[in-house]
Amino acid sequence: MSKENNHISSYKDHLLVLALLITLTVITVAITSIELNAFNTAAAMLIASCKAAIVLLYFMHLRFDQKIFLIMAFLVIALLVVVIGITFIDYLYR
Amino acid sequence: MENNHLPNYLEYRGKRTGLLGWLTTTDHKRIGLLYFYSMMTFFLTGAVLGILMRLELIAPGRQLVDAQTYNAFFTLHGLAMIFLFVIPGVGAVFGNFMLPIMLGAKDVAFPKVNLLSWYLYVLGAIIVLTSQFMGDGPPDTGWTFYAPYSLKTQTNVVAAVFGAFVLGFSSILTGLNFITTMHRMRAPGMGWKRMPMFAWTLYATGWIQLLATPIVGITLLMLAAERLLGIGFFDPAIGGDPILFQHLFWTYSHPAVYIMILPAMGVISEIIPTFSRKPLFGYTALIVSSMAIAFVGYFVWGHHMFTSGMSEGARWVFSFLSFIVAIPSAIKVFNWTATLYKGAINLQTPFWWAMAFIFVFMIGGFSGLVVGSLATDIHVHDTYFVVAHFHYIVFGGTGFAFFAAMHYWWPKIYGRMYNTKIANIGLLIFFTGFNMLYFPMFILGLMGMPRRYYDYLPQFQDGNVISTIGSWIMISGLIIIITNLIRAKKQTGKIVDNPWNGPTLEWSIQSPPTLENFEELPVVTHGPYEFK
């Protein structure tokens, strides 16, 4: 394994990532408590996606692993987004 | 072979022998055969139910059974054939057996998980089958479990749904295993572009299994929760949307059609070069088309729902996408026929099966355009036209390819040759019966006979009689084919290693293979279809 994956994240990096994630969480709560109409949901989802990306890239190590894992994960998430989009073609035009 | 020191996988005795040796095996070849035997059992069960349904439909009114029993028959026929035979089908049996050998590997990546998949398959099958006999009577929803009827019917839906869920899990694990095997276990020199086409189709299939199955899994769980826990998702009475159930159901179940057909196409792509003595025409195009089918096939589910009340915009988008997915399928047929061109064709039984496959698959494919196009589908939706179409694709496609694979790899699996003359006669009878059974359904459907009904108007009787007689012919062909193969297995006739001069790696080792397949890992130096 060490041949193919020799990157070891430091403890400090993990803590920094954690701090970033908690900050983003607090920001979401703050944003959704003020009135921005439709933008609230958009902002909440955008921040959630950022958090998810951070977890995937750093905690789940996609940034440092073989590229194939990153490509696969990206395509799978893109697939889910497209499926949701296609489903909504029905509901938006009802 | 006389210079063969190691026992083959059938003779091999490990710690446990006899039946236990099979039930605890992690050998991909034995697991493939475990799937094969259990699957044939379910296939024959489904076939008997089909025959009984045809017999009931020979004339209007009651012949054999009452309407509720008939509903149970077609639900069980659908469940057994779809979930227990064609979905795992070619991949679980021949994929398990051949894939590692074709890659030059000794086994799949996770042999224990592979055995677990089989156990889950059997468990799921048992649950599905017992749902017929336990509780409040056999499910009468059809294999689609459409809400809201599946929420209201008093029959044993939850058990059947749970069985389907377990089967889905088994399918996911098989896909996971195959993909990992192809990524990690290829022999030295076996680059991606040197993998046989069958392996490539299993790769595409594996991704569909992984990414589509969970959607139906969660949908069925929601259905079960709605029935058991008193929460609501799909019941219109509490604001739920039954069409959403259909969306989710077909988000899996349409790609499932490609889970069935892609490995079947892979089998045909193996047989045609072997018997034309020519490399597969357009190897790269076939890889691309397999991946394209898997990918685009994910976005066309809505064409099952043209009359459900889905919005106008969605309907034309789905119709358009469905036409797009016809292109890669057509590329495949074109490449197979182009492979034949100027080939040194060897007219053996597997080749005839492949030709029969192309014939019926073309009819199925073209009728697919009729149901995929919005305007005509409104007319033929839920008629026998659809029944004919999907039997031509699912049975004519996957079923024929399954039999083609059996005839192609039988000498590999058992090291014994069958009687090719009887096999050809059996195929001819089977093929005649098949077309007689299903072709009249196209006409009945165009005349307006609705599917799934127990009874019909007198003007539909002629077609139904022809169809029922066809079912008798087809079953006779089936009996001939199967007895011929079983006899070959029992005979101690001449052992053949490579009767067809097959080019791919599985033919380079002895038949039946040894436990390890390769005593030494092969080093691959050329593509899959090089003939000397």
Add this chain to the structure above:
Amino acid sequence: MNSNNQNMETAIHTHSDMHRDDTASKLGMWLFIFTEILLFGGLFIVYSVYRYMNPVAFHLAHEELSITMGLINTIILLISSATVAMSITAIQKGDKRLSLYMVGATILLALVFLINKYFEWGSKFEHGMYPGSDLMDMLSNGDMLFFSLYFFMTGLHGVHIIVGMVLLAVSWFKIKKDAVRSDKYALLENSGLYWHLVDLIWIFLFPLFYLIH
């Protein structure tokens, strides 16, 4: 036949430990995670469709949920994700003791999450709001869908928490017995991946259920 048996015995030995492929196990885990993403993906489709159809009801229904509770649980899961990631760093550096502590901390945090969830669900149940209750049956359409989705999605997420805890507990014992160590830590790494997935899902569940505006 006897000599054959002998032959095969040795063959099967080389067969089983011939090569350990940690990348293969990791790939297997990732593929499994993809299926989990799609499993919850199906629920997110249902959620978004029903929210689109019942915007007002979903907004009003979410006010029944406590943002504080959700926020606390979110932070607990984020911390547990960090601790499990640190346990992997520790094992890679050969620090067995710290790795054990970190896996232990993760399991503990998971337990706290579940206890919180228990109280959160419990307060709903006390108010007569649980699947199949009379109150739930009387809900208006949108509310009914919201709470059905709430119970089902957080419930399924809870099941995943428990599975993750089991995986982590197994890893803990393996580290203890040195079966997981600095040159062989695929099990811990894969359990960690699974645990991050649980966190990943919650990252979306939290704003979708607690923070609707």
